[in-house]
Every structure is written in structure tokens, then in C-alpha cells.
Amino acid sequence: IYMGFTRLHMHAVGEALTAIKLALRIFTVDAYLDTYARGLCLRILGMALFYAGDLSGATSNLKSALSVFEKLNTEGKYDEVVASCLTELGSVIAEGGRPKEAIPMMKRALRMMRKTMGDKNASTANCWNNLGSTYTRCGSIVKANMCLNNAYLVFKKSLGKYHFETAACLMNWRIIDLHRGDNKTARDKLEKALERLIKGCDRLN
Numbered sequence: 001i002y003m004g005f006t007r008l009h010m011h012a013v014g015e016a017l018t019a020i021k022l023a024l025r026i027f028t029v030d031a032y033l034d035t036y037a038r039g040l041c042l043r044i045l046g047m048a049l050f051y052a053g054d055l056s057g058a059t060s061n062l063k064s065a066l067s068v069f070e071k072l073n074t075e076g077k078y079d080e081v082v083a084s085c086l087t088e089l090g091s092v093i094a095e096g097g098r099p100k101e102a103i104p105m106m107k108r109a110l111r112m113m114r115k116t117m118g119d120k121n122a123s124t125a126n127c128w129n130n131l132g133s134t135y136t137r138c139g140s141i142v143k144a145n146m147c148l149n150n151a152y153l154v155f156k157k158s159l160g161k162y163h164f165e166t167a168a169c170l171m172n173w174r175i176i177d178l179h180r181g182d183n184k185t186a187r188d189k190l191e192k193a194l195e196r197l198i199k200g201c202d203r204l205n
Helices: 002-009 013-026 036-051 055-072 079-095 099-117 122-138 141-159 164-180 183-204
Strands: none
Touching (some): 002 013, 002 036, 036 055, 036 079, 055 079, 079 099, 079 122, 099 122, 122 141, 141 164, 164 183
């Protein structure tokens, strides 16, 4: 599982798929069907398939992962994991051309994350960001703008303005301006995001 997870974050999708499929063979035994480890395997496999372009396989595995986590979450112990899985599943469904179907999942994920992690946490910001992006796909520009504004402010406070997630959110937010025909504001946000990404990389070096 660890190898699959690390390879996925290194964007070595092929290696991640190989590792996680091997791990999943162990967790198909009845004794492991409803365990956190199996849910984690299914979740990682779902995201690896998503990055590999297999939206159908990604959706199927993320739904299975969500089912496992929901069964385990009887006392709210895994609210954060359920919320993250909902966000990932919603993102895959939206990417597949069904953003309206994804909205209820994204909204539920945001409610759970705010309750569990609070309003100033980067995970909550990520939920705001994904919900905003999905609203943009639906053409709900006012709602999208509100969500992305919240995401940006939380990312900026929790991670700093030079963090990759903060800059990526700013680039995401500029799409709202393009929808409104405000090309100047969109360009300004893009330039600011790129400048911060460069400064952020310089700080790491």
C-alpha cells in the first residue's frame, strides 16, 4: 500500500497501479473485506486509474472505497476520510461530464470536513476549491466564485501565499473572470499565481 501511495504522489502511475493491485489481492479475502486497509487500497487504485485516464474504473473503485469507509464510520471516526473520498469521487464524476451529479457529494464532503477539521484547515480549503470548480463546470458562476474565494483565503492563511495549493487555487479562480469576460483580472491572477509559484520554488531551494 505504501509503495502504491508514494508512487502515485511521484506521478509514477504505472508503478502505483502494479503495487496497489498486488496489495488488493490480499484484501479480497473475506476477513479483510470491510477493513480500513482495503478501503485505502481501493481509494488509491481509484485515483491511479483516474490519472491513467480510466474514469469508469476510477469511479467504480472510489465508490467501493467509499462504501467500506461508510461502514466503518459508525461514530464519525473516519469523517475526514469519508469526506476526502467523496471529494475525489465527485471530481472524477465531474471530469466525466456529470458535474451536477457531483455537487451533492462535494457539498456533503465540505460539511463533514468543516465539522471535523474546522474552517481554517487546508483540507477544508480543498473541499471549497473542488466544489467551486464543479460549480464552474455547471455554469453556476456566483456560487463558484464564493467557493473559490473561500478556498483561496483558507489556503493562504493555512499554507501561505507561496504554497503550490494556494497558487493553483488562484489559477483556478481566474476561470470565473474569464467566464465574466474580465480578461484583465484573469490575467492578473494568473501572473500573480505564477510569480508566487516561482518564489515558492526558490524558497525550497
